[in-house]
Amino acid sequence: xxxxxxxxxxxxxxxxVTPDCFREEKATLPALNDGELLIVSHxxxxxxxxxxxxxxxxxxxxPFEIDRPLTGGSVGEVVExxxxxxxxxxxxxxxxxxxxxxxxxxxxxxxxxxxxxPLAANLGVLGMPSFTAWYGxxxxxxxxxxxxxxxxxxxxxxxxxxxxxxxxxxxxxxxxAGDEQKCQWAVREAGYDACFNHRTERDYGAVLDKLCxxxxxxxxxxxxxxIFHAAFARMNNFGRIAxxxxxxxxxxxEPLAGPPKMFAIVQRRLTIQGFIVSDxxxxxxxxxxxxxxxLKSGKLKSRxxxxxxxxxxxxxxxxxLKGENFGKLIVKIx
Numbered sequence: 001x002x003x004x005x006x007x008x009x010x011x012x013x014x015x016x017v018t019p020d021c022f023r024e025e026k027a028t029l030p031a032l033n034d035g036e037l038l039i040v041s042h043x044x045x046x047x048x049x050x051x052x053x054x055x056x057x058x059x060x061x062x063p064f065e066i067d068r069p070l071t072g073g074s075v076g077e078v079v080e081x082x083x084x085x086x087x088x089x090x091x092x093x094x095x096x097x098x099x100x101x102x103x104x105x106x107x108x109x110x111x112x113x114x115x116x117x118p119l120a121a122n123l124g125v126l127g128m129p130s131f132t133a134w135y136g137x138x139x140x141x142x143x144x145x146x147x148x149x150x151x152x153x154x155x156x157x158x159x160x161x162x163x164x165x166x167x168x169x170x171x172x173x174x175x176x177a178g179d180e181q182k183c184q185w186a187v188r189e190a191g192y193d194a195c196f197n198h199r200t201e202r203d204y205g206a207v208l209d210k211l212c213x214x215x216x217x218x219x220x221x222x223x224x225x226x227i228f229h230a231a232f233a234r235m236n237n238f239g240r241i242a243x244x245x246x247x248x249x250x251x252x253x254e255p256l257a258g259p260p261k262m263f264a265i266v267q268r269r270l271t272i273q274g275f276i277v278s279d280x281x282x283x284x285x286x287x288x289x290x291x292x293x294x295l296k297s298g299k300l301k302s303r304x305x306x307x308x309x310x311x312x313x314x315x316x317x318x319x320x321l322k323g324e325n326f327g328k329l330i331v332k333i334x
Contacts (some may be wrong), residue, residue, distance in 0.1 A: 090111050125291070128278075143169040149203050153222035156325075212234060
């Protein structure tokens with residue numbers, strides 16, 4: 001028996017996520033069955049995809065259940081095991097509860113070397129967000145020297161890596177972010193050629209015309225909404241759009257209409273591909289080799305926002321949906 005603190009989904013949000021959608025509670029975990037293991041959580045990743053899971057929407061993953069703990073990518077340590085694949089003391093990464101401890105069947109868990117990099121990095125620049133950026137940029141956007149690449153949410157967990165990969169490929173890279181500090185970091189540290197503040201630049205078309213005078217050849221889309229509409233209207237012939245997310249639309253009570261003049265997809269022979277990076281896990285070794293090498297050589301930089309304590313996870317997540325984080329958002333649990 002293990003006493004835990006956990007955060008459950010108290011109700012499904014309508015529009016914006018509010019504090020009463022969450023409930024912190026104490027629980028006692030039962031003894032392990034054969035094949036199970038007990039994991040103490042050290043770090044929890046907070047990601048935009050969690051917002052659709054809070055609603056009863058048809059998606060690529062089942063929705064969270066009411067009165068059950070939310071789950072998220074986490075790094076933890078095995079403290080008890082009845083699973084022959086894992087031993088006490090193993091450090092693992094996978095989907096765990098928003099909780100101090102999780103009983104797990106081992107499926108989807110992966111052992112990691114705790115000495116190879118800071119544990120939190122396995123959820124960010126060496127984890128799923130960076131893998132997402134790598135796959136979408138390398139295999140869908142395919143930027144080339146002389147082209148223009150646009151990355152929305154340029155300093156988020158995914159965007160900060162996507163923009164740097166496009167720059168390393170030789171492209172002219174433009175992004176947008178939610179405040180001036182983020183835009184300055186994108187240009188000075190991440191190597192963007194330009195970045196605009198989407199909270200102060202309200203005419204997205206005009207600013208894109210200025211910063212992307214030759215149009216846009218590849219768009220790594222994280223935001224959706226009006227920013228995507230403006231970028232879509234400026235795509236060049238044979239342009240590529242990697243549709244990774246649409247965080248600006250996740251809390252809309254009513255769905256937003258698509259961009260006008262959709263026939264441009266045909267006229268300009270555009271490729272628009274939505275993707276879920278877990279479909280491409282077979283490429284993880286290639287990602288680790290390439291991005292790990294870029295990190296070691298100092299050619300890739302990243303930012304993290306780490307909040308301390310499981311109790312702060314709901315507020316941090318609500319802030320994420322409003323763009324308050326800088327880089328990858330992680331909760332330190334224990």
